[in-house]
Amino acid sequence: MATGGESEPATAKGRQTAGDRSPRxxxxxxxxxxxxxxxxxxxxxxxxxxxxxxxxxxxxxxxxxxxxxxxxxxxxxxxxxxxxxxxxxxxxxxxxxxxxxxxxxxxxxxxxxxxxxxxxxxxxxxxxxxxxxxxxxxxxxxxxxxxxxxxxxxxxxxxxxxxxxxxxxxxxxxxxxxxxxxxxxxxxxxxxxxxxGFSSGWGGLVGRVAAGWRERKSAKAQLPGRIRPPYTPPAEEEPRVESRPTPILSEPSPGPGTSEPEAPAMEKPVQRFFPFVVPKEGFQAPPLSLLDMPSSVDLGISKEELETNAGVLERKLLDFGVEGKVAEVQPGPVITRYEIEPAPGIKINRIVALADDLALALRALTVRVVAPIPGKAAVGVEIPNRHRAVVHLREVLSSKAFDGSAAHLPLALGKDIAGEPFVAELAQMPHLLIAGATGSGKSVCINALILSLLYKATPESVRLLLIDPKRVELSIYDGVPHLADRVVSDPKEAAKRLHRLVNHMEGRYKLFARLGARNVVTYNRLIRIARREGGGEVFRPLPYLVVVIDELADLMLTAAAEVEGAIARLAQMARAVGIHLIVATQRPSVDVITGIIKANFPARLAFQVSSKVDSRTILDMNGAEHLLGDGDMLFIPPGSSKPIRIHGSFVSDIEIKRVVDFLKAQGKAEEFPWSLLPAEEEQESTGDEEDEMYKQAVELVVSTRQASISLIQRRLRIGFNRAARMVERMEREGIVGPIEGSRPREVLVEQRTL
Incomplete structure (x- = not known):
């Protein structure tokens, strides 16, 4: 009974609580x-x-x-x-x-x-x-x-x-x-x-559609008289072709040599549905949708044509007494390589000498012979395809070779002869020399390389210094947050910027020496560790600095000594501090690509040139004169003497403008730190360099007994104004005499007194 008595109050209390909650x-x-x-x-x-x-x-x-x-x-x-x-x-x-x-x-x-x-x-x-x-x-x-x-x-x-x-x-x-x-x-x-249930529903739907189609077909067969014949216009009336709208999808896709494609109907390059969902530290990488999609038209070479060309090759070689067979055929987007295995005792030089005869037999524009193919016991004969495919930059940027690359400075060069995307690492080159005739695709390649860096890197990790003496090629990038300075178009101003870059390189080396860093990667890692621990003297991280010179010939004509000396010094020393050069010229002659410049650029890129001499100047071998133009190139990677044939990525001016407008809309990045040292240290280092250069000038004048400004300028590779100031200082210090009309200055000091 006690248990029952205890349970009743509890039940009542529960009912009371439920009653209190019921209104809510x-x-x-x-x-x-x-x-x-x-x-x-x-x-x-x-x-x-x-x-x-x-x-x-x-x-x-x-x-x-x-x-x-x-x-x-x-x-x-x-x-x-x-x-x-x-x-x-x-x-x-x-x-x-x-x-x-x-x-x-x-x-x-x-x-x-x-x-x-x-x-x-x-x-x-x-x-x-x-x-x-x-x-x-x-x-x-x-x-x-x-x-x-x-x-x-x-x-x-x-x-x-x-x-x-x-x-x-x-x-x-x-x-x-x-x-x-x-x-x-x-x-x-x-x-x-x-x-x-879904599968049965879909099966029933397909069955009903098929049954309806069969009933309709049998009804048409039973009532042939009720089916009207198709309408045919009267014979005397000509079709009004001009009234029909031209289908847009039937227009051919523009190639590298055609006019620029029209802009798409939507003129808002930013306002799209989910262009990307990767915000990083306030900077938005440009989406691939800003670049044009490649055409889906299949321009590949047929199997019958491949077999025909292989047979013609074997017969033509046999006509000249060269026995061999086509062992493998490697078709690509622009050319097709036929790998020929010569018979025992056949010298490959005989096949190389038959390049023009093979081009005549195959009705080809040009034929390039690779003898031998590296790593194979065969000779490669590269024949242009009848229909060339355009390699769009978007194809290379969306590939695993670029998107999955761990490179700091990836360059989307294009596709190789097998149609595989080819991506190179500028930080490993460490500098790139580009040469090619006018209209060979050199400028398009430079734009593709710049866009590769803009797509992969942020302004905090990579900065660009663009030098464009032609004033029309790189000026479109002015205002992009990745730029370390405005685009330079004056050749004299470009020489000053290069010397400024040399001083910046020396400042980086002094910072590295303080922290015990051997390269820019180690330096930035030490900076991150110091900032995380919050102890010691902390400097700012340094980005990679890529210098792009679009036309070296114009700079060499204006200030050859200053430009050559600055480029040579940067090419020799700037790799460790994260400064890399991309130098291009359309005149690959020895007065532009001098021995000093050429020796410090192990990676080279050659487009179509006009002669074998130009090809040997840029590549140290023949071959560039047999290229097709429109982006066809030979690339020599660092540490290799065998060129790789690549079909360059094509990007139009409209695509470049879309990417540039997208990046400009994000505002400007912070000012590039040209001066890395305190003012007194920088002034001291500049003064020491000036004193050392002046001592060399005095020794030169006294040893040669000629107080000539042009002599000092040539030997020390400095500018005219600097050499003139040195001669005036020598006059004040009594080393040389004053000007006496057209006579040269007299040297007043003997060699033994120095």
Whole structure:
């Protein structure tokens, strides 16, 4: 009885508590309350969808500082929408698009007063949907594919982390299988039908369509008189061809030698749906969607033509007494290489001498013979394809060779003869010399190299110094945040900038000596460690500095001694401190590419030249005179004497302008630190250098007994003004006499008195 007496008060107390809560529960479960919550949920879903569809990468968010204080929010949902869209896309990628639809589904169930069966199962299914979409989107991005405009890491943080975790566990085969499994389970959880029901439904639909098609076909066969014949215009009426609109898709794609392609209809280079979701420290890398897609037209050579050319090659060689067989054929986008194995006793020089005869027999523009092919017992005969394919820069930038490269300064040169993307590392070259005749594709190649650096690096990691004596090639990049200074077009000003760069190089070496660093990578690592520990003397990190000179010949004509000396010194010493040169010229003669410059540029790039002499000047061998032009090049990597044939990446002026406008919209980067030392140290070092140079000038004048300004200028490789000041100083110190008309100055000091 005691137990029963104790239980009754407890039961009464429980009923009393339930009665106290009932009004709140009734309010929340009231149909009107549920309807209001559903309407609010639908409104939030519409707001979220609008913010996602109008996402602008320059709008500020939690992960992105935006395009600067003067940037106006372009998101249709305002600043809140920009914040929301940026954060969701950073975390979920394209999976964020499913959030509004799932929210509408839940809200509409509340508006219509319908209960959601198995809500927990629905939520689990939606979570699996987000995970599966993120993983698959990240896989597509790493394979170089794009999901609509979202071509830059569409999987977001979720997809990236899933790929990082499961890639070493399940491999390349298991990752897509894992994503598809997650999507299948998500579909089963979110829908009321099973996968078997879906398959039967699709099978029934296909069966009904096929049955309807058969009935229609039999009806036509039974009633032939009711089918009207196709309309044919009268014979006397000519078709009005001029009234038909020209189909856009039938226009041929422009090649490197054609006129510039027209800009697309949408003139907003930034306002797109999810151009990329990779904000890093306030700087947004340009998306690949700014570059044109390659044409899908197949211009490859047919198998029959390959077999025909191989037979002609063997017969033509046999006509000249050279026996051999075509062992392998390697077709490419521009040329096809036929690998010929000569018979025993045949000298390969005989095959090389038949290049012009083979071009005549094959009706080819030119034929290049590679004798022998490195690593093979064969001779390569490279024949141009009848239809050349254009290698677009976007193809190379979206490839694994570039996107997955760990290089600090990757250069997207183009594709090799087999059609594989070719990417070189400028930091390992460490300098690149480019030469080619006018119209051979040299300027397009320089633009492709610059865009490679702009796509891969931030202004904090790489800076550019552009020297353009022609004034029209590189001026479009003025204002890009990656520039260390404005584009230099005056040759005399360019000589001053090069000497300024030499002083900057020496300042870097002094900083490295203080910290005990041997190169720029070690220096920046020590700076990061010092900043993290917060102790000791801390300097600022130093970016790589890439100097691009578009026309060396113009500089050599104006200030040959100063330019040659500065380039030689930079090429000899600047590699360790992170300064690299890309020097181009359209006149590969010995007065432009001097022995001093040539000796310090182990990596060289040759386009089509007019003679064998020019080819030997740039490559130390023949071969560049047989190139096709329009980006066809020979590349000698550092440490190798065998050239690699590459078909250069093509990028139009319209594409360059899109990328430049995108980068300019992000504002300017901080000023480049030219002066790395304190003012008194820099002045002291400059004075010491001046005194040492003056001593050399005095020794030269006394030993030669000639007080000539031009002699000092040539021997010491300095400018005219500096040499004149040295002679005037010698006159003040009594070393040389005054000017006496047209007679040379008298040297007043003997050699033994020095």
């Amino acid at each position: 529960v009734q309010i929340l479960t009231h149909p009107k309350t549920q309807e209001v919550l559903g309407i609010l949920g639908i409104a939030v879903a519409i707001f979220l969808l609008a913010s996602l569809l109008s996402y602008d990468p320059l709008d500020p968010s939690f992960f992105n500082s935006g395009g600067g204080p003067e940037h106006q929010v372009r998101n249709y949902a305002g600043r809140w929408g920009a914040e929301l869209a940026g954060d969701l896309l950073e975390v979920l990628g394209v999976g964020a698009l499913t959030l509004p639809f799932f929210l509408v589904f839940l809200s509409w169930r509340r508006v219509t007063a319908k209960t959601t069966p198995l809500l927990i199962v629905k939520l689990v299914g939606f979570l699996l949907l987000l995970l599966g979409l993120g993983l698959l989107a990240q896989l597509l991005a790493r394979e170089g594919l794009s999901i609509g405009p979202a071509s830059e890491r569409p999987g977001g943080f979720v997809g990236k982390e899933l790929h990082r975790i499961f890639s070493p566990l399940v491999g390349r085969v298991g990752l897509p299988l894992l994503g598809l499994t997650a999507l299948s389970i998500a579909v089963a959880c979110l829908t009321s039908r099973s996968l078997a």
